Amino acid sequence: MAEDGFVPPSASDFFFNPIFGNNILFTKPVLLVGLSVVLISVFFIASSRKAAIVPSKLQFAGEGIYSFVRNSLGEEVIGPEFLRFVPFLFTLFTFVLCNNIFGVIPLLQFPTMSHIGFPIALAIFTYFVYHTVGIRKHGIVKYIKDICFMPGVPKYIYVILTPVEFATYFIIRPATLSLRLFANMFAGHLLLLVFTVGGEYLLTSTILMKALSIFSFGFAVGLSFFELGIECLQAYIFTLLTALYIAGALADEH
Amino acid sequence: MTGTMAIVGFGLSTIGPGVATGLVFAAYINGVARQPEARALLQPIAFLGFALAEALALIGLVLAFVLK
Secondary structure, X not given: OOOOOOOOOOHHHHOOOOOOOOOOOOOHHHXXXXXXXXXXXXXXXXXXXXXXXXXXXXXXXXXXXXHXXXXXXXXXXXXXXXXXXXXXXXXXXXXXXXXXXXXXXXXXOOOHHHOOHHHHHHHHHHHHHHHHHHHHHHOXXXXXXXXXXXXXXXXXXXXXXXXXXXXXXXXXXXXXXXXXXXXXXXXXXHHHHHHHHHHHHHHOOOHHHHHHHHHHHHHHHHHHHHHHHHHHHHHHHHHHHHHHHHHHHHOOOO | OOOOHHHHHHHHHOHHHHHHHHHHHHHHHHHHHHOHHHHHHHHHHHHHHHHHHXXXXXXXXXXXXXXX
């Protein structure tokens, strides 16, 4: 046999060697993030050049993505003051979407959001934005008072409501925002690894196992399409939750 | 019988999100069955509920792999 037993993929498969030289920072995920920024910029600059009244296909695609974020994620969720948040929401959406889709593209095949640093950075941006918006609109004293002591509630409920609300707004929201994206991408990539590496291991075994490896590879292909759907959904959910938190900070009274 | 407690813990933690996903989509199907025009209106809400419920199951899966 080629290997002594099957070595299942684990968290160590997510670490990469540095590409040039010895510094630990320049690895494949960093390269992929840079590539995603270049790709997004080139696509949207090319789609908005020579903007005509009757759009070409590229312009139609670019405008479609922009109007999806602006209308269904900006205007419907945030309300009247949505225009100044559209650049932020649009950047979040396209960045997360492009990096997620790298998980199923044949040569790249690594969703960079499965390294927890990237979702944490994005969640920190969201955290600062919705708190700053709330503090600028209401003033810091009234903002914290509205979070901790929600108006319109009987006084004795504050004993249990205040710690829960405080923890939610300051600790749980950024944590779950980043963990949700990270866990989805990590689990998806791990699933694809299991079926692909498992199929490859079956190929080195007896003839019956070689026939069964077709099912493993077939599953890997099917799961890739499912993974594509999950990736688009997670990009949408991240941006939708950001918009909802901003809308909650802008709202006047509960 | 050998194994790890991590996988047992993950298996137990998927009960809640499984029930939650079923409830969310049952409500969506009921809503669309009563009023088919509401399909596009209810769809974002259904997907939001599903993603929030699934987040906990996936956090369990990740912790089962990371903390052995």
